[in-house]
Amino acid sequence: MARFIMALDQGTTSSRCILFDRDAKIVSLAQKEFQQYYPKPGWVEHNPREIWSSQLSVATEAMAAVGASASDIAAIGITNQRETTILWDRTTGEPVYNAIVWQCRRTAPEIEKLRENGEEKEIRERTGLVPDAYFSATKIAWILDHVEGARAKAEAGDLAFGTVDTWLVWNLTKGKVHATDYTNASRTMLFNIHDRTWDEELLRIFRIPRAVLPKVVPSGHLYGTTDPFLLNGEIPIAGVAGDQQAALFGQCCFRPGEAKNTFGTGCFLLMHTGDKAIRSEHGLLTTIAAGTDDRPCYALEGSVFVAGAGIQWLRDEMRMIKTAAQSEEYADAVPDTAGVYLVPAFTGIGAPYWNPYARGMAVGITRGCRKEHFIRATLESIVYQSHDVIRAMEKDAGVPLKELRVDGGASANNFLMQFQADIVDATVWRPKCIETTALGAAYLAGLTTGFWRDESELIGKEQLGRRFVPVMENARRTELLKGWRRAVKASLAWAEDF
């Protein structure tokens, strides 16, 4: 009997493969970085061939490390960097251009034009997204307009478009399957999240021929089986979800009001909103959540631009710490920030303020301010920014947050997690396995193939790493948040006189 589920985690900087056993424990992990291409300032590309070869090689490596053969793998789940765009020839399987990565800003002028044409509202209504260059739509059009002959071939049905999941499924099945899941489709800016179909009007606005688009199916679904020669046997591909939605699923956030915060370079917050696609009044995104059947399920998504990046800044530019982990010692060395607030609006400030001209600000500094206070203020700023996104989500969704699940590199910081619990006034739950993205993909594949019975079985397998319970008094919280709001105001005032 098959012992493992294989998760393929195709990220922005590396491809990883993790094998999970029936207890949802990691038994093998392999990882490979691949090249980033920056052809011009603000442009980011990957080579689709390298994405595929690195992904296949880590799969082989993870299997070899534990002596697993194809028959030991019950199913494969895929999770991936979202929005990144690939177009390839349906006959040869050759990409017609590099993958244009989500971070790439080359199509920003196109988005400006749409705004000027007054099409923003229409796009928001249909897709749940705030129009931006990082979604796939304008990237597809760019390739069709800049690669010679591409548009004609696309219209003749000779080209296939895919986000990275689609590209992997295509290659794993040797071109037999051209499909994506709802979560990835919802990030293309071409998908109507309400009736869950490719949207005629959006295809017209973005000038995308329907013939390039993949079929869209639920995240948990039998996509196909791997070509027998790739991994020495046929393995069902049974789960696909974009990275953030996979993490939400991997954290067992299956019900409305359940939410997770991933603490990486930035913070990614998602809150499940059940079968309701809630339109945000605060500039958050509405997106499709991962599920194992065809029932609609949605989430609200918000992000904090500078989270772990602020700690990197303290380390690399300010040179106040040697390692990111040291920030915890320094923060714990003082009882508070001595009234100092740091607003790390290095590239503007996001939800719910939305001001691209705001800049970083340190306020409340007195003669006694020491490096410890400054470091603590930087860590606290990550929490305040997350707090603002969470309160906006609660207002939009009309449900209060009870518990926040956390993962990502910076979730290892205990000071940060306790302060998060205190400021948000909710329990923070850090699982033992913080590989929640890969775990989510594995869960989807395992549920679809009967490797695991149902969601309640998965909840039973969850292992607590540490729980952080709020202990701060209300008056103190109110006072701290008041100070934060004043600090944000100062940062916005700086932008006003720009």
Ligand code: ADP
């Ligand atoms: P990403 O996936 O965005 O690259 P990771 O999940 O690997 O990010 O997390 C790395 C980020 O977390 C870095 O920005 C780093 O500064 C921060 N980080 C890592 N460990 C700690 C820690 N103990 N305390 C605070 N920040 C940390």
